[in-house]
Amino acid sequence: MRFHKAESAFFILIALIMGAGVTLVAAYSLMSANSHIQHSGELEDFRLLLMITGIFLAIAIISGLFFIYPLIRTQVMEEGKLRAMTETLSARSESLEYAAFTDSLTGAHNRRYFDDALAEYLREFGRIRKPVGLMVLDLDHFKQINDAHGHDTGDEVLRQVARSLRELTRPHDVVARLGGEEFAVLVPNMDEQGLNRLGERARRAISSLALDVGNVRLRISASVGIAVWNGDESAESFYRRADRMLYQAKREGRNRVCA
Numbered sequence: 001m002r003f004h005k006a007e008s009a010f011f012i013l014i015a016l017i018m019g020a021g022v023t024l025v026a027a028y029s030l031m032s033a034n035s036h037i038q039h040s041g042e043l044e045d046f047r048l049l050l051m052i053t054g055i056f057l058a059i060a061i062i063s064g065l066f067f068i069y070p071l072i073r074t075q076v077m078e079e080g081k082l083r084a085m086t087e088t089l090s091a092r093s094e095s096l097e098y099a100a101f102t103d104s105l106t107g108a109h110n111r112r113y114f115d116d117a118l119a120e121y122l123r124e125f126g127r128i129r130k131p132v133g134l135m136v137l138d139l140d141h142f143k144q145i146n147d148a149h150g151h152d153t154g155d156e157v158l159r160q161v162a163r164s165l166r167e168l169t170r171p172h173d174v175v176a177r178l179g180g181e182e183f184a185v186l187v188p189n190m191d192e193q194g195l196n197r198l199g200e201r202a203r204r205a206i207s208s209l210a211l212d213v214g215n216v217r218l219r220i221s222a223s224v225g226i227a228v229w230n231g232d233e234s235a236e237s238f239y240r241r242a243d244r245m246l247y248q249a250k251r252e253g254r255n256r257v258c259a
Helices: 005-033 040-095 111-127 142-149 151-168 192-207 235-251
Strands: 132-139 174-179 182-188 210-213 216-219 222-228
Touching (some): 005 040, 111 182, 132 142, 132 151, 132 192, 142 216, 151 174, 151 182, 151 192, 151 210, 182 192
Antiparallel strands (some): 132 182, 132 222, 174 182
């Protein structure tokens, strides 16, 4: 198990304080056993124990003031900035969710909103050095659904997929329909491991959808490509990398997640 710097520093402080406590106990025991200290050697031992105790306590205090507290303070400030940024972006998401930025068919955000949000998230989360994840999805064999069952059925499939993605994501994540049967999910402050889990959950949720068309139960699947921003690439390069992973999932047989 790997500890955060603040946690490691805290354990060091605890060890120092415990060392001081043990030394105090030893000094107390020595003093109790020698109510009248007569030998200079015993007196020196007693003074040495007290001096070591003072050193331990001084180190603990200095570490707490000049090392541990700044670490904890920095972490608290970063979390505060992230929380404020998340609240700001969530408020922006709510305020901009109107016709010009919403896909009328599915209720998801449209491509225009996605492009603006992608650029803003990279800029803002890049400033506080937090990860940004991107998931691009494409429904498998969607043209066959339209051809065999009609566009009304295809439209209902798109609505159900968008609903599933919104249910899986957080309020400040961006779920967008990019066009046709392609969707994207912009996920700030999530590393590759978490994004992999989210991608797999989305794939399974879409695979579990079932649409009754006459006497046929229609099953749906999606291919998913994911990428985590490396901190340097442009929004366009970042999107293209996730899109390449999507096409890799298609080449590998569809209904899978590729990172």
